[in-house]
Amino acid sequence: MNTARGDGRCPNEELAVGWALRALEPDDxxxxxxxxxxCPVCQEIVRSTEQVTALLGGSVPQEDPPARLRQKVLGAVARTPQEAYEPLPFRIGSALSESRSAEIVEHPRSRRLPRLAAAAVVLVLAVAVGVLGWQVSNLTGQxxxxxxxxxxxxxxxxxxxxxxxxDGQEAAVLLSSPSSAAVVPTGxxxxxxxxQIYVVWGLSTGTPVALSSFDVSTVAAELISWNNAAAQHRKFAISLEPGRxxxxxxxxxxxxxEVTN
Incomplete structure (x- = not known):
């Protein structure tokens, strides 16, 4: 079984995203x-994916799909063979509880789904949300x-x-890639x-470096300005500053x- 490489990455990261989204075929x-x-790397990916998708689900406006589409989707589900899932002998805690123990959430899986890379999983999830009411041609800023x-x-x-x-209480989760980042203001x-303005600081160089800023009005994730230089930091802080x-x-x-994966 493949495990984390010397660079801290794992060849199974895409499958970990698919696991969190309940979108793997049986072999995978x-x-x-x-x-x-x-694999702590994949465990962290599962936690991150669960956390963000849970927050997104709670912030999406709920709309009823057209009756005909609803019946079509329910009919397709009813015709799809299902198999009972095998209970797992271990658990991985959800990111929402920030458990530090190695647990895995027991997820029922569908019988047959195509092999999905991470990008394809995201596309499938977007289509599924569209069925529930998103109008892609009229997206709001949120x-x-x-x-x-x-x-x-x-x-x-x-x-x-x-x-x-x-005091050890979680205040926020920072998601960072070379070209984009987001802050989930959990506390x-x-x-x-x-x-007033919140500021994200990079602490990896010894001297704090102001990287970006954001406001908090809800518990929803906030996209922030970011670049590759900011993404190179492995330690971060958030401060509340007077002025703008x-x-x-x-x-x-x-x-x-600091970065945990």
Whole structure:
């Protein structure tokens, strides 16, 4: 069974995304079932994918599909043979609970699905959400953000850093790739967007470097300005700053943490 390489990556990362989205064919499912307990890289990918997709699902406006489409989809589901899933002898905790133990969520799987690379999995998920009511030709800003976040999940270069306050409580999760990034404000309070701003700092060089900024108004993920230089950092912090510009040094550090995968 393949495990993490010397560069910290794993050849099974795409399958880990498919596992979290319940979109693997039986052969790949069996392969990853045996692989996950011994691979912290893939465990982190499962946690990250579960966390972001759960947040997206909760923030998408719920709309009823046309009656004819609904009946067509339900009819297709009813005609599709299903097989009982084999209970797993171990568990991987969801990212929503941030369990640090090696657990795996028991997911029922469909009987036969095509082999999916990470990008294809994202496409299938987008189509499924469209069936539930998304109008792709009329995306709102929030829905465009969600689409970009899903694309980020399919990027094998994405890494994840959990940022915690001094008391150990989770404040935010930073998702970072060479060209894009997002902050999931799991424990940050809304700021006054008129005269306050949250700033993301890079801490890998010894001296804090202001990388980007964002506002918090809801628990939804926030896309932030990013580049390859910012993505090279492995340690990060978040501060709450007066004014609306990036300062030269942090004033009030809220949380910090480092890349875990």
């Amino acid at each position: 499912e069996h392969k990853l079932r045996a692989h996950l307990p011994e 829905q465009q953000t969600q689409s970009q976040l899903l694309a980020m999940l399919g990027d094998p270069s994405m890494h994840r850093a959990v940022l915690r306050a001094s 940050l309070r809304p700021n006054d967007a008129a005269d 510009t990036l300062p030269t040094k942090p004033t009030d550090v809220i949380a910090d943490g």
